[in-house]
Structures are given as C-alpha cells and as structure tokens.
Amino acid sequence: MDKEKLKGLLQEKKGRIHLISPSCRGNIPVVAASGESLAEAWENAMVGLYLHGCEVRTQYDAQDEKGNYLDPPSKDCSILISIEDPTSEPMIHLGGIPGGLEDLEEYVQEVRDGIKDHWVRDPLDPNDTRWQYTYHQRLFQYALPLSEFDRYLGQLPEEEKQKFYEKETAHFLLDHDYVRVVEKDVHGKKQAFVQINQIQYVIDKLAQQPFTRQAQAITWQPYLDTDIYDPACLQSMWFRILDDENRRPTLNMNIRFRSRDAYDASFMNCFAFIHIMEYVAEEVSKKTGQELRIGRYVDESDSFHIYGKRVADFETRFLTNVLNREFAKRTFSRKEAEPFFEERRRMLLEKFGKS
C-alpha cells in the first residue's frame, strides 16, 4: 500500500483512531476506534487494526508439507470500538459483508430470533457435524443440567422460601419467568435441564432497577467450551441505563469478544447486536411505560484480527475503496437495504416457517 496515502488517511481520521498501547516487548497492541455510526466506527476500527496491529501466526495459516507457511501472518490487536449513535445512518458498510445485503437480515434473525437453533448438533451423536452452538441459544436459552439443589429449593413451600428470601441465602432459580425446565432423553434416561433466557433477565432487571450494573448475558460454558474445536467468540453483553441531559433514560450496551474475525465477521456481529439492543430497549420501554432511548454501543475484542490469507484482499479491496471512493458509495442505510431484507424475510418464512 502507498504509505503516504495511508498517512493521509490516518490524518483524515484523526481523533477517531488511537493507538492506546503499542506492540512491543511481546505486548499485543491496544487500539481504540470510534465513529458516530456503525459504518464509520467499524471502518475506523479496520484501518486502526491494519495500521497498528501486530503480525501473529494462527492455527489456521496454511502450511506446505515441510511446515513452511503459505499464508502471511495475521494482523492482530486488542480493540475497543465505540459507536456514539448506533442506529444512525449509514449503518451498513459494504466492506463488512462476505455475502449479500440480504444475508444481514438472515444473520439478525439467526442471532436475535433463533431461526437456526435447530442446527445445533446432538452432542451424543458422533456423526452429527452441525453447529456446536448458536449465539441465540447461548443468550436466550443458556442451558445447564438441573441440579438436585435447585430442584429441592424449587419444591419448598412458599413460607419456607420466604425465610431464604429474607436472609438472601439461596437463589430460587426455578421461580423466575426467564428460566424454564426441559427434559431430554439421554441414553434412554430423562435428564432435566434448565434453560435461562438471559436477555429476558436483562430486560426484567433493567425495568426493575434501571441503574443496575448486573444486566448482563454470557455465552461461555467452561464445562463445554474448554474442550471444543471452535468455542464461542462472543463472551458477554452488558447493559446499563443512564439519563441524558433531558432526563430521558438511555440504554448503553457493551459487548466483549475473546476472538474476532475482524474483516469477515465483526461488522455483521455488530449489526445483529445493535438489533438486540433495539429489542431490549423496546421491551424495557413496554414494561416501564417510558421510552428507553438507544445510547452508545461499545464493542471490545481481545484479539481483533485479519487472517493472513485475507490481508491481500483487505489491501486491494477494502483499503483501496476507503482511499478512493466516497464514504456514501461504500455504505448503505437500512432503508436502502430494506428491499433486500424483505426479500430474504419472505424466503426465510418459507424455509423456517417464521420470520
């Protein structure tokens, strides 16, 4: 890439891309990027990663039979992306979608509505190669085996439970509306599991206690994820409400990823999570009777990377477009994309019976 042009680009984006901590002495660089809209902030994050990221090998780099690497190393950094007005337009960056605009709609429905939860494999079937999890499943149906402890507490009479409530010594998992018990057949025996709808918990918690710092949902299941090939990259979602200067409640959202394919996945992730943010705001508004505004969205990744085999494409396509093409030409608004979304909604309705 033309270094002068890149310097000019960094100058142009001054104030929006920061190197917080450089790559040296074995330290992963730390970058912060911001923007008013999703498209702007994401683009700044990509430029920040490219310019300040370090070079790292991953297990996915192709090697020849002698073990020599065929792909260049990945670009990597830890990053914090801050989007000031996440639903402002243009939301969509064409450089962040490895498919069509309509695939964004499908991904939103996958993450927010769970249209592909039935694609999660049966862990007891070694020949089942379907997905190991979906984000929707982990967020909306976080599953754990039902313990005897919770079953016992759940069966206590109300007056007994009251004693525990007063002392706050036990948590009655089964008493919450966002928890449900399902039974599965495990080798001919019925095993009970609890499914926790963490997003419903977040909505309930924010509606009851707007200033709470406990409104979060996680995906990690240590007893599963330490031993699978491709464990969940998204780790947590955290929400908090603050009043704006006109005393209007405003929803803030923080996301954390352990690992992130910056070029081919992170934009679509952000797009879907902002839809979850909108969903949470709508549901809390319904519960409280007061409009909850959408506030800033912060997205952190421990390892934000462009895979080595994708660096050349990033340079020739993404950077060339950023350097030579107007911002308006490389972005889309949700309104402009709506005909594509609508077409896919109809298709999904036919395929999955819901949309």
Place this chain on the structure above:
Amino acid sequence: MSNILNDIAATLYEGNRDQVTVLVRQALDQGTAPGIILNDGLIKGMDRVGQGFKDGELFVPEVLIAARAMQAGMDVLRPLLTESDTPAIGKFVIGTVKGDLHDIGKNLVKMMMEGAGFEIIDLGADVAPEAFVAAVKEHKAKFIGMSALLTTTMPQMKTTIEALEKEGLRSAVKVMVGGAPLTSAYADQIGADAYAPDAATAVDEARSLLL
C-alpha cells in the same frame, strides 16, 4: 456494441435492477435479438462486474446486487430466448458439502455462474455425496461445485469425488472446490479439477475447464 447494449452492461455494473429491466425492454422494442441482448448486454455486464471484483473495485454485496439486476433482465428475456440464443455453456451442480450449513459463499458463486450463463442446479447446504451424484446423473451436468467452510467438513469433498468415481461419472464431470479453509494444494490432493478462492475466479476456472 450498440449504445443500448453498452448502457445495459453499465447499468448492470451499477446494480440498478429497475433500469436494467427498462433498457432490456427498450432494446427488444428496437428490434435487438434476445440472444444479442443476453450476450452483449447482460453477460458483458456481469463480466465487467467479475473483473471489477477481481480488481478490488467492488465489494461482495455489490456483486450480488449486480447479479440481481442480471436476473431481472433475464426474467424479461427468458420467455423470448430460443435454444440457439442461449449459450450452451453447461449445467453446473452446486452445493455445500454434507455436515456444513454455511451457504453464503456458495450462493455468491451460484449468482456469478448464472451471470456468466451457466445453468445452475443448486442443491443447497448439507448435501450428501449421493445427492451430488444423483444430480449429476439426472441433469447430465458438466460441473460440480462444492463449498465447505469448516475443516471438519472439507473431507466430504474427497468422499464425493470417490462416489463419482464409483459410479463411473468422474470423467464426465469437472469438479471445482472452494471455501475459506481450502487451498489449491488441498484441491490437488483430493483430485479436484479446480480450486477457486473467490466467486469471480470460479467463473474463470469454469470457463477455462470448458476449453
């Protein structure tokens, strides 16, 4: 190439579906043969899109937007095309291999192949080797395109090639493979005829296999 055919190609490159439809109708009204509109307007336009993608000018969604414009033009032309108008490029069976439910890349290749004039038989995602074999037999396809996004499902490509061999179909069909974890070396190793790292290259590879 006449002005209107140039305009069709240029409008298709911009992805303006409605305008492509208008221009195709206009060209027909002017007496241009449907086969000429297809080859020198729509397919030329998609060729430019493919080149623009390879040169890094276009992002992936823009290729698909252009392909939709191509489809809109084809919807007007299709009832008017005779067999001699249609380029006899061949039938292309495409699918994501067994156990793999990812289909974004496969759909992109499908759209580009259609834009280049291939007749596509899309088997969808999670396609068993037997289903590929059956489709080749049924449609007398010249090509199979297999996609995989996972290292765990890539071996299904080899299984499918073996299934074709077993059925005595291997020499009758060209096998193309692609997907994020694949390499050219892997394609060679499993006995595929071509590897395409992206959709535009897939069209080039398919065309070169025809020669």
